[in-house]
Amino acid sequence: MTFDFSGDPFTTGFWAPTRFEADLHDCEIEGDIPEGIDGTFYRAAVDRRYPPRHPLDIPYNADGAIDMFRIRGGRCDFRSRYVRTPRYVAERKARRALFGAYRNRSTNDPAAAGLSMNTANTTPIVFGGNLLALKESSPPMRLDPHTLETFEEYDFDGRMTAESFTAHPKIDPLTGEMLAFSYEARGDLSDDLAIHFLAPDGTLERTVWVKAPVVSMMHDWAITDRHVVLPTTGMVTSRERLEAGQNHWAYDPRVPAYVGIMPRDGEAKDMRWFKGPPDRAMLIHTTNARTVGDKVIVDTPVARGNFNPQFPNLDGGSFDHEARKNTIRRWTFDLASSSDTWQEEILFQGVTPTSFTRMDDRFLTQDFRWSFNLLHDPAFAFDNARTRVPMRGNWNAWYRFDHQGGSIDKFSAGPTHELFEAQFVPRRADAPEGDGWLIGVANDYAEMTSELVIADAQYLADGPVARVKLPFRLHMQVHGWWVPAHVLPFEFGRDYDYHGADYGPETRIP
Numbered sequence: 397m398t399f400d401f402s403g404d405p406f407t408t409g410f411w412a413p414t415r416f417e418a419d420l421h422d423c424e425i426e427g428d429i430p431e432g433i434d435g436t437f438y439r440a441a442v443d444r445r446y447p448p449r450h451p452l453d454i455p456y457n458a459d460g461a462i463d464m465f466r467i468r469g470g471r472c473d474f475r476s477r478y479v480r481t482p483r484y485v486a487e488r489k490a491r492r493a494l495f496g497a498y499r500n501r502s503t504n505d506p507a508a509a510g511l512s513m514n515t516a517n518t519t520p521i522v523f524g525g526n527l528l529a530l531k532e533s534s535p536p537m538r539l540d541p542h543t544l545e546t547f548e549e550y551d552f553d554g555r556m557t558a559e560s561f562t563a564h565p566k567i568d569p570l571t572g573e574m575l576a577f578s579y580e581a582r583g584d585l586s587d588d589l590a591i592h593f594l595a596p597d598g599t600l601e602r603t604v605w606v607k608a609p610v611v612s613m614m615h616d617w618a619i620t621d622r623h624v625v626l627p628t629t630g631m632v633t634s635r636e637r638l639e640a641g642q643n644h645w646a647y648d649p650r651v652p653a654y655v656g657i658m659p660r661d662g663e664a665k666d667m668r669w670f671k672g673p674p675d676r677a678m679l680i681h682t683t684n685a686r687t688v689g690d691k692v693i694v695d696t697p698v699a700r701g702n703f704n705p706q707f708p709n710l711d712g713g714s715f716d717h718e719a720r721k722n723t724i725r726r727w728t729f730d731l732a733s734s735s736d737t738w739q740e741e742i743l744f745q746g747v748t749p750t751s752f753t754r755m756d757d758r759f760l761t762q763d764f765r766w767s768f769n770l771l772h773d774p775a776f777a778f779d780n781a782r783t784r785v786p787m788r789g790n791w792n793a794w795y796r797f798d799h800q801g802g803s804i805d806k807f808s809a810g811p812t813h814e815l816f817e818a819q820f821v822p823r824r825a826d827a828p829e830g831d832g833w834l835i836g837v838a839n840d841y842a843e844m845t846s847e848l849v850i851a852d853a854q855y856l857a858d859g860p861v862a863r864v865k866l867p868f869r870l871h872m873q874v875h876g877w878w879v880p881a882h883v884l885p886f887e888f889g890r891d892y893d894y895h896g897a898d899y900g901p902e903t904r905i906p
């Protein structure tokens with residue numbers, strides 16, 4: 397029987413599925429990991445276990461895997477595990493893919509009827525003692541944060557009735573609460589939004605239900621100390637699309653972007669929708685937001701149009717590569733005004749980062765200065781004489797943007813390295829904003845191996861202070877998450893045992 401991945405359009409270089417899990421203790425380290433780094437870096441990745449069932453399947457539909465780098469005293473241990481979603485378990489039993497086009501149940505094998513579509517492949521987040529692997533179209537998968545064992549698809553002990561949960565919940569650093577939202581929250585094509593408020597211990601305490609002005613992809617949002625900010629986009633879907641067997645999304649430039657703002661202590665009637673400017677506003681990830689008097693101010697990368705060719709234009713037109721470029725914008729909403737739109741300022745003119753934007757999360761919801769962003773910088777030239785797979789537009793730089801002073805600092809991991817989203821690690825719990833390190837994964841196209849690279853966030857031009865070098869390549873990443881040891885204590889050097897079940901017993905973490 398032929399068994400190959402040639403039907404997968406993403407099969408070359410680092411995109412080729414790895415299909416393995418690993419435990420590696422005392423990884424090789426080049427340089428010195430700073431003593432102040434004590435905690436766990438998680439990353440969510442996409443990695444197919446089986447050749448795709450649908451001929452044009454996209455990486456967003458691949459199985460989710462979690463990688464874990466645990467760091468203390470200048471040493472690092474590594475572990476990776478697939479998330480045992482119900483989908484993963486069913487496909488493993490069937491020994492083939494059962495799920496079809498991206499978020500389209502009508503294209504699934506009949507054997508997948510009634511099963512969760514969850515891939516858990518977007519964001520890992522630790523909250524209330526749980527590791528949650530998130531995918532915006534499904535509830536969280538709950539995992540053991542030490543063993544990476546999967547426990548269950550999680551409805552917060554029966555408190556969440558929404559059928560989905562964002563991959564971008566926000567943890568308020570001042571209160572310890574987590575806020576999250578669900579879109580298409582009562583199932584495919586539903587215009588229901590749910591806004592969730594969770595106590596620091598992980599208890600879902602309150603959900604506010606509102607109606608969306610348009611059913612669209614709502615990948616990220618923002619919170620301030622007083623408000624939630626919910627953007628819609630022109631990435632839309634329809635029953636006709638799904639019945640035609642296409643993937644869930646297509647881009648329609650005629651659909652305006654709306655932004656809903658609601659007080660955190662408000663109800664559905666308090667949601668106020670603003671309508672976007674005519675030059676389109678495609679927002680994937682936000683950097684930060686704050687409320688100043690009657691104004692809500694959001695700093696965020698925004699593109700003019702479709703951000704990803706894997707989601708076609710609804711009119712069948714060709715993909716506009718200029719329109720996908722982000723600029724960092726400052727959107728100001730005046731709650732005291734009767735205007736139904738917002739003011740926009742483009743920060744850092746002419747600089748086009750990706751939408752992967754991070755900050756010092758201790759300053760989320762507050763006035764802030766620094767953001768850390770992923771992009772392609774042609775000034776960091778690739779050395780394709782040494783690479784085994786050619787590099788062209790790969791993301792190869794982290795930029796630190798000064799949102800108050802306008803300056804930019806730049807980091808490269810080397811001429812054969814691509815980068816993924818960086819996480820900021822404070823030098824100390826009480827260090828000033830931006831005083832610490834950036835950590836993230838780099839792929840080395842000369843060796844075809846992956847590394848964890850660490851840079852001093854205030855001296856990015858100096859390059860890495862340390863590289864944790866893995867003797868293999870990792871799966872392609874979506875988002876990461878840093879958890880300091882004072883938030884998630886662990887016993888370093890203990891060989892946290894995997895409990896051994898494919899789809900774990902529904903036990904609580906002790």
Ligand SMILES: [Fe+2]
Binds near residue numbers: 518563564615681875
């Ligand atoms: Fe995201």
